[in-house]
Each structure stands twice: as C-alpha cells, then as structure tokens.
Amino acid sequence: MGVEAVGAGAGWGGAWGGLHGALGQLNRFRLVVEHTSNMVVITDAQRRIEYVNPSYTQVTGWALEEVKGRRPGEVLHGPLTCQATAREIRERLGRGESINQVELINHRKDGEPYWVQLNIQPVHDERGEVTHYVAIQLDVTAQRQAREALEASERRLAEALRLARMASFECNFGQDELRWTAGAEGVLGVEPGGLPRSFAEHIERVQDEDRAALMAAYLRVATDQAPYEVEYRILGAPGGPRWIRERGYHLSADGRAPRRLCALVFDVSASKAAQDRIAYLAWHDTLTGLANREQLQHLLRSRLDVARQQGRQLALLFIDLDRFKTINDTLGHHVGDDVLKLCAQRLQDSIRSSDLVARLGGDEFVVVLGDVDDSAVIARLGEKLLDALSRPMQVHGRELHVSASLGVSLYPQDGESVAELMRHADAAMYRAKALGRRTLAFYSPDLQSDNAQRFELEGRLRLALQRQELSLHFQPQFCAFDGALVGFEALLRWRTEVDGWVPPDRFIPLAEETGLIHDIGDWVLDEACRQWRRWADLGAPHLRVSVNLSAHQLRAPGLQERLGRLLIEHGLPSGVLELELTETVAMHDPASSIERMGQLRDAGISWAVDDFGTGYSSLAYLKTLPIQRIKLDRAFVRDLERSTDDQAICSAAIRLAHALGLELVAEGVETAAQHHFLRLHGCDVMQGYFLGRPIPDADACALIQRHLQA
Ligand code: C2E
Ligand code: MG
Ligand code: MG
Secondary structure: OOHHHHOOOOOHHHHHHHOHHHHHHHHHHHHHHHHOOOEEEEEEOOOOEEEEOHHHHHHHOOOHHHHOOOOHHHHHOOOOOOHHHHHHHHHHHHOOOOEEEEEEEEEOOOOOEEEEEEEEEEEEOOOOOEEEEEEEEEEOHHHHHHHHHHHHHHHHHHHHHHHOOEEEEEEEOOOOOOEEOOOHHHHHOOOOOOOOOOHHHHHHOEOHHHHHHHHHHHHHHHHOOOOEEEEEEEOOOOOOOEEEEEEEEEEOOOOOOOOEEEEEEEEOHHHHHHHHHHHHHHHEOOOOOOEOHHHHHHHHHHHHHHHHHHOOOEEEEEEEEEOHHHHHHHHOHHHHHHHHHHHHHHHHHHOOOOOEEEEEEOOEEEEEEEOOOOHHHHHHHHHHHHHHHHOOEEEOOEEEOOEEEEEEEEEOOOOOOHHHHHHHHHHHHHHHHHOOOOOEEEOOHHHHOHHHHHHHHHHHHHHHOOOOOEEEEEEEEEEOOOOOEEEEEEEEEEEEOOOEEEOHHHHHHHHHHHOHHHHHHHHHHHHHHHHHHHHHHHOOOOOEEEEEOOHHHHHOOOHHHHHHHHHHHHOOOOOOEEEEEEHHHHHOOHHHHHHHHHHHHHOOOEEEEEEEOOOOOOHHHHHHOOOOEEEEOHHHHHOOOOOHHHHHHHHHHHHHHHHOOOEEEEOOOOOHHHHHHHHHOOOOEEOOOOOOOOEEHHHHHHHHHHHHHO
C-alpha cells in the first residue's frame, strides 16, 4: 500500500492498518490528514483513542503513544472545561448524533488552556453499528480572543454612548430598517425593545411641530447626500418630551457595505432646559416673573412699530411704589420681596392679557396699554391700577398698606421712541410723587418749566435715598501753623441718572421745604460717623468730622437721642463730631438754640458757626453760644489780596475768635497769597481748594494714610 513510506508518526502504520477495511478509500487523503493544521482524532466505538495527527501533537503536546487507548476527555479536559458541554457531547455521541462546531476549553499537556472548535462524526459499518469516531478539532483561541476583545470594545463603546447620552443608527438606502446601537432605548427614552424599526415609526414619535424639519433632512440626505443636524422632541419618554439632536450623514458604498445613512442621536434635554432657563432669565425679572427691562424695551419697540403702521396710540404707565424703602428697611427684605410679588400679581390681574407689565427693578413697574385713544380711559385704568395696589396686603402675618404714584406718557404725542416715552413717563411719575403720592399725572411739555422742574426734582429727591444716589465727599482741613491734617468737612453729593450731579445749594433748600431733610440729614450723620470709624481704624482717631446741620434738624425732636446712639454705635469719643450751623440758623430763636446746642455739647458734640460774617450776629450773642469754632465765610477770603476791607475783616475776625476763646477756620482758601495772609494773622485752621477739594471717601482714606506716613 505504500503507507509506511509516507507515514510520519510511529503508530501511524498500526492504526491506519486497523482502519484499512473501513477507511480504505480514504487512503489518498492520508497526506491531507497528516498535514492539515486541524487536529484529527480517531477513536473506537468506546471513544478510546486510536489515532491523533501531528497537528494534535503540536497543539496539545501529547504524542500518539501517550494517549492511545485513553479517552479524549481524560487527556484534554481540565479545570476550565465546561462540564455541561462535555456531558452534552458525550450524550449526543451516545445517541449516534454528530457534533458540529461546538466550542470548548481544553488543556494542553502543560496545563495551558485553549479554545477548540469540535466536529465529531461517528463512522458506521454496513450494519449501522458505530465502529469509530472521527474528530476534527480546530484551535480557535486566537479567534475567541479577537471576538472577546471586540465584544469588550463594543461594550465599552455602548457604555461611552450611554454616558454621553448618545446612540446611533444605520440604515441602508433603499431599505427601511434602522439598526440601533446598544443602549439607544435610554437615549430616546423608550422601553427595552421599543426602538423604532423604520423611519415611519421613528417619525411618528416626533412631536408634530418638529416633524417637517426631520423629514426634510432625510429627504435631502437621500437625494443630495447632504449631512444634516436637526433637533426635535420625542414623545412618550417618562417625564415628558425629550429633546433629541440628530446628526446624520451619507456613507458611500464600500467593498462590503452598500450606500447607507448613519445618524447620531443625542439626548440634549438637559442643555435645552439650561438654555431655556438662560433665555428666561435674560428676559424676565426673577422675583416676580414679569418681563424685565430688556424684554420691555424689546416688546415696546415692536409695539411702537405696529402702532406707527396702523396709526394707533399707545400709553406707557410708569409706576413707583411710595415709601417702599421704609417697608424694606423696617420689616426686612423678605417682606419687601413679597410685597413686590403681590404688586406684580395685582397689576397683572388688572390689565388685559394683550397689555404688558414689566418690572424695571426696585419698586418700579411699567405698564404698556395698546390701542387706546382716550386719555379719560387711560386715567380710569391708571386709577384702577393705583386702587389695586393700595388694597391692604397680608404679608407674613401682618396687614400692610402700600400706595404708588403713576406717570403716563402717550405715543405719539409725548414721544416717538422708547427712550423718550420712558423718560417722559418717568418725569410724569415724579410729578405725581410731588403732587402728594398715590396719584396719577400725565406728561406735559410744561413739565419742563421751572416750576415743573422743581416738582420733578422734588420727586426725584424723594427717591434719591432709596436709589442710593446720595454720597458724601470730604474736604480736608489743615492746621495753619504746622500744616497737619485736623479733620474733614462732610459735604453731601447727589448724582442722578438723568441730570448728573445736582449741587447741594439747589437741592438742600428743597429738602428743607419738603421735610426730606430729616431722612437725608439722618443718613448724612450716620454716613459721616461711619467714615470717621474707618479713619480711626486707619490710625487717625484724632481727626474731626464736620457735618452741616440744617435749622430743621436742630429743631426736630429726638436729635439728641439719635446722635447719642450714633456716637455709641460707631464709637466716637467726645468732641470729634462737629456740627456746623449757619449764623442765621443759630440766631433764630437764640434762647432755644442755645439750650439745644448746650445739651448736645454735653453729649459730646462740638459746634461751629458756618458762613460767619454773612449774618448779623451780635458779639454779645456769639459769646453765649456753646461753640468751639467759627468758620469765616469764603466771601471774605476771596478778595483778600485786593480788598483792604476784607483784609481788615479777616484779621479782626481772627482776633475776635481768639478773644472769645474760639478757633477760626477760614473757608475757601484758593491761593497761596490767601493762605500766607491768613497764616500770618494767626488763623487756626484752613480749608479750601488751595489745600484740597472735597473728595470721595476712598480718597480721603488715602490722604489720611499719606499724612500718617509723613
Ligand atoms: P458750606 O458748609 O459753607 O460748605 C463749603 C462749600 O464751599 C462747599 O460747597 C465746598 O465745596 C465749597 N468750597 C470749599 N472750598 C472752596 C474753595 O476753595 N473755593 C470755592 N469757591 N468753594 C469752596 P458745597 O459742597 O457745594 O456745599 C454748599 C453748601 O451746601 C454748604 O456750604 C452747606 O451749607 C450745604 N451743605 C452741604 N452738605 C450739606 C449737608 O450734608 N447738610 C446740610 N444741611 N447742608 C449741606
Ligand atoms: Mg459747612
Ligand atoms: Mg461755609
């Protein structure tokens, strides 16, 4: 037969010889069996090994003579072999069935496991009895590892997609079957197994308004191969519609795959919600939920456009609550906030839904009425709003009474632009305030007249404190003898949004007339003491702070208590807070002035007579005042270089002050010559532009620090 001549293994001839009858016709495959990389095992009917090929020996390490007569399982099964699979193989073989492509872990002679794919074929004789089993085994370890690596990387990808709230699908063009990545259910918010299988199913879940865009995108990518990005809402997800962004592109046919669409889908609900919130915040007042200033301006502009085209009127109502600051200051911001919310609600309830309410900030609201052409109607509506606001409010267990002032401007007669209408409604509102609050005023051009301007100014002044438009500047005072910094005079400053700086000579008389001087004066005293505290903390507690006191303040009850409280609160020692009274004020009702000033001096206040020389103080009287200093009016200082009269007055005033045991402060020192003259004649303290202008608090602190270091 010539088998031996070709045979490679030692036992080959014997086994081959034994099989000769049954396998005779396979002789020519001998070469194949010996050279194939598959392992070949032949057993008898009892599954005892008769033959293994060289590949078997190569893979397992077992030679034929070592395994001959043993069962394959005995030889190859080990701790990692799946017993259930091994048993199933035995049972199936016992039933005469063949085994195809079953995978199992076997172990090599050295114990190393490997994956094998098994194919076992029983061989029958003429009578149908099994005589042998031929097993072909394939080492599939490498494939197994590759497959496992692939599966692991797919799992990781799926996890990454899940974390990114992202999934994808593919679909061949011309077919209608969407193949989704694992975890796509989570992104779309559908039940497991509930993913849309076709475009139709997918689109059906999309919210009506968003469908057209998605369909158009599919059409474009199919016809023009144009990539797309669409956002739409998917219905049916738990917790409401879910925002999905879908980005799709065309993939050209390659060797293996046909032309297809690949689309990524992202769950963008969270970022949409954040975007919505940002957009909301940009356009709304967070406290009341009303439109804010930006939205008001935006809407008002477009309403003006419409009114212009249609030749209609528009009314702008500017509303400011009266004394809101008091509520905030005395009852706290939480009460103030609730009052504002209630006001917003009441305003909204009192207008038509087509009208507009906005909160500008603070306690200011604006209402825009469209389609009105009768002032009487507007006035009635304005009254209605004021009534609504002044109904008692229950806030935090107390009943509060709020009122408001309202100013109206009309388009087109009072202004064509948003800015102009706002400004004029604002001006009208100030007039309403000045008219006595809880009232309404229409804008009219005569609001620009002197009287009207005063009205308006008064209205503005009423709000100056709460809008924090007031501040103090400090003008330094120096010792004439050695140039040391001895203190500052606190001078009130008012900066309005509309007019800029308003000089104190203009608004202080107004504040006095209207009684506003009490609130303002209290604020000044408090602020001045607060600043002194800062100077003391910088290391200059010896500095004096001078505050101008108006006649009304001197006569108001409770001044002594207030001042006493302030001195304690800010820790001012006796004598550093100086109050300046003008000569005329001190002269008015001298007896009572003397009494009050005396009480305050005993409480630690020092006194100066301001603007000395402009009134008619009698020397005898001046002597009786409990004062420490006299401030010579700057009118006498101004012409000092030219006027010998003024020179005589100045030197006499200095001598007079000294004779009374008082210090003399010269005001308005603007030149070196004035400074020289005053110093020469024994003036004690000097104040004026030559030495230093009034400066903001921070600059005053810096000046103090420079002097401390010098
Ligand atoms: P006053 O008390 O006589 O204050 C001095 C004024 O003269 C300040 O004007 C100051 O800026 C100015 N001044 C200082 N040095 C010079 C200078 O060298 N040349 C010139 N031309 N002017 C100088 P201001 O700040 O405009 O104040 C004007 C008046 O307003 C004050 O006169 C005072 O009577 C009143 N005032 C200021 N603040 C208050 C306050 O808080 N309460 C009260 N009741 N009145 C105040
Ligand atoms: Mg003064
Ligand atoms: Mg003065």
